[in-house]
Amino acid sequence: MTWHWRLPQLYEELGISEAELALRALIRRPTVNALRDQRDTYTSVLVPLYLAARRVKPDVTLHSFIAVEGAPAEIVIRPQKPLPEMVALPDQPGIYLATPLLRRRLTTESEPMTVRQMAALCQLDETTLSRMEHGHLQPKVSTLVRIYLACLERDPSLTLHDVLLINDRELQPRPLVRPSTRSLP
Structure with missing residues (x-):
């Protein structure tokens, strides 16, 4: 897989530091x-x-976070709605692995691709893909990229947003919480 993080460029584009982005995201700085x-x-x-x-x-x-070789030069995010059978990822309301949509989009037949066919295309275990689609397992970034690259061969206009559906309507903004300054006894 040919991908890498674009974090130094992203911090520059945003005009904030790694520490500030970590604080805003409520993610530990060492993790970032x-x-x-x-x-x-x-x-x-x-x-x-x-x-x-x-x-x-x-x-x-x-794509501001992740550079993927072969991604389109111009990123156009298409509006997508989750299908009724799609389940949000664990502990991430409004976030879906969009492979059920991709299975419909990438087929030339009247029937959508099966989970088995999609798993074979992406070189993933069928059960693992099914568990991610049903909200039982959280994918890693490398898995998202693997799915993306496999599907990109069939549709060169795809973006990472076609693989990871982020449904803004379901998301609640996370408040920025600054650590309290507690005095030690």
């Missing part, structure tokens, strides 16, 4: 700092960082 070393992480880290960055600069995309 570890991403510099190309460490994989779960969507539960990526999504709060993304949402915090959007509060600073509303046109930020997931």
Whole structure:
């Protein structure tokens, strides 16, 4: 897989530091700092960082965080609605693995791709993909990129937002909470 974090460029684009973005996202700074070393992480880290960055600069995309070889030069986020059978990722209301939508979109037949076919296309275990689709398992960023790259071959206009559906209507803004200054006895 050819992808890397774009965090140094993102901090510059946002005009804030790593520490400030971590604070705004309510993510521990060492967790964010570890991403510099190309460490994989779960969507539960990526999504709060993304949402915090959007509060600073509303046109930020997931591609602002992750550079993927072969991604389109112009990122156009298409509005998507979750299907009734889609379940949000664990502890992430409004965040969905959008493979059920992709399975419908990427097929040339009247029937959508099966989970087995999508798993084979993405070189994932069928049960793992099914568990992620049904909200039982949280994907890692590397898994999102793997799905994205496999689907990108069939539709070169796809973006990471076509793989990870972030349904703004379901999201509640996370308040910025500063650590309290407690005096020690």
